[in-house]
Amino acid sequence: MSHSISTLPLATAALLWAAIAPAAEITLTPRDLFQAAEGLFLAPGVEVPAPDLDRPAIRHAVSGPAADRVRALIADGEAAGFAGLVYDNRDHSHSQLPSALYPRLARLAYAPALQSRGLDYGLAGHILLPAIVFGNSSTAITRSSAPRSLPRLAMTAPGWPERTHRTYVSNHIYVYPEHRDHDAVDHFPAQWPYMIVSQGSSGSDKPFLHALAMTLAAFRPDTRDALEEAGLVAPALQMILRRSLDGVETRDDYLSGRAHPTVFDAGRLRPLRMIEMAASLAPDALPPLVRLTVEAEDFGPAAGLAARDERLYDTPSAIARLWRGHAGRREMVLSARTMPAPRGREVNFRWVLLQGDPARVRITPEGPTGERARIEMDWQPALTQTDPDGQTRRRTRIDIGVFAETGETLSAPAIVSVSFPAHQLRRYEPGPDGTPRLAEVDYDAARRGAPFDPLLYWSAPWRDVFVYAPDGTLAGWTRWGKNGREAYGADGRRLGQVTMRYEIERREDDLPVLRAVPD
Structure with missing residues (x-):
């Protein structure tokens, strides 16, 4: 026999409502935002509502030793809990941390006027709150001649490295999937600590969201206050995540590539260890x-x-x-x-x-x-x-x-x-002083079908073989291409003709191709 809430005894109905009611929500509107710089908005007046302490910190649907440990720390008054924390989902709830599981965790929402400008979707960094924020966007750039994950977009789009760093030192940290950028080939041009990149596509970010939520809740109140004041919340989380990975047991392990992959696999997460490390961190021992x-x-x-x-x-x-x-x-x-x-x-x-x-x-x-x-x-x-x-x-x-x-x-x-532009086939040989010098390079990645990032690199339909004088200085090179064999001097001048310059043009398949034109 089923019952609606209205037919239950009042005390039971109140408890049930406390368990299933949505978490507190902060709705941003244009009036909350102050434009501090091009593409940067601050929300200085936004306040995180105090959590309802009559509601559970973590629902029992989140099971296991990690959740049990956080519940115990909060119940004993040793942990800061979810007060002052904000969760920001940036994929229109495609892959979100369910609000019912963490009833005391405030969630960020965006007014329609901000949604229409895309400020609620994709990469974070346009809006900074005076609070500790963690979130995710399980999205990628797929309908483009240069498809990429959001982390690779942030590394290669103008202004985004600076924007992403700013979120990192403002106590904001986000999780994004690597979506096809880190499978058989690592396509990332760099690595950085500014975000967490999860191995896989949609949904691969969720285990990290749970781990971040519980780790943030496990900090001592004075430690988390000190981290927030110093802008060190995200760096501390990165240290804890990396120090706690499966296979990272010692100091030497941490000071090696084992603890610092480009992309994190959820199978290596150890949330309980993250929670214990956060709970043991004292305010006078913060990682700088x-x-x-x-x-x-x-x-x-x-x-x-x-x-x-x-x-x-x-x-x-x-x-x-x-x-x-x-x-x-x-x-x-x-x-x-x-x-x-x-x-x-x-x-x-x-x-x-x-x-x-x-x-x-x-x-x-x-x-x-x-x-x-x-x-x-x-x-x-x-x-x-x-x-x-x-x-x-x-x-x-x-x-x-x-x-x-x-x-x-x-x-x-x-x-x-x-x-390195490994789509170019380069061969180096030792010079007179032992320093490697370029002997030959095949630029024709398009002909060979060698993949490369079109936002960073290009292809050219030729191969150059370099010639050096007896003293080791460059004498010129021979170019092999569609025009057959051409000789160039060290000054870039085609022998008997004019100096060449180079321009990048787009092919019909939108690949950037270099072409030589008379200067």
Whole structure:
């Protein structure tokens, strides 16, 4: 026999309503927003409603040791719980954290006027709240000549690296699926700590949302207040997630690529360990934020035949470069500092190769605390490796993690990435001084069907074979293409003719192709 709420005894009906009523909702309207900069809105007057403490913190439908531990911490008054937390779903409820499971967690909603502008959908970063926000968007760019996941879009679209960093230091963190960008091939041009990228497509983000919700609730009240005030909530979550992964047991494990994959597999999540680590973090032992500065480098603003910028982005905790030029060896000098500076604690910096061929990367720390490092890199071909999740992937990238070490505390990484155009078939040989020099390069990726990111790279219908003088200087090159054999001098002038310049044009299939034209 079934009953409606109205036919139940009043006390029972009240308890049932407390269990199933929707969580508190914050509805943003245009009047709440203040435009602080182009594409950036602040909502300074928005307040997170206090949770109804008569309702359960976590419904029993969320079972297991992790949920039980958070319930116990909250019941004993040792955890901050869900007060002051906001969940932001940005895929129109396609893959959302069900509100009924966390009745004390406030949820963000958008007025129709903001929805019509797309401010409720896709990548987060246009709107910042004065609160701790976590969320997700289980979407991707699919109807485009340059399909990509939202994380790869953020890495390659103008303005988005800076916007994504800003969310990171504003106590906002989001989960996005890698959707076809990290299967047999890792298509990401870089790695960064600004978001969590889940292995898979729609729904692969949900285990991370549960883990984030419970970890945020498990912090001590004074610790979470200190993290929020310092803008360190997202970096602390990144450290806890990575330190808690399956297969990361020791300090050395954390200071290795095992703890810092480009994309996270839900099978490696250990929520209980994340919760215990959050609960044990004291406000005087917060992991600092590492900020990087490029002091010198030979990556430039106009490299390669197309004379395009090699600097993909420079943000405080993530720097990315594209190896467009012909040099076989590159160098960067970087410095690191922490924000805020730890009080009364000595800081040492650790520079760690997370991804790439260790035989082709040399990292030399400098300074009494390792606050500077000289990084020397040789060209490297694509690497095929088996990741900790057991999958074999092809990669064309160097990742270097920079960590601040303060006693027993290790920070989340700042990351330097260098991406190689492996769709070009390059062959290097040792020069007179042992430095690798380019001997031959086949640019014709379109003919070979070699995939490449059309927002970053291009194809050209020729192959160049380089010639060097006895002293090792470039003498010129021979180009093999549709016009047969052509000889070029070191100045780029086709022998007997004029200097050539290069332009990128689009083919009918929308692939960018380089063509040579007389200057």
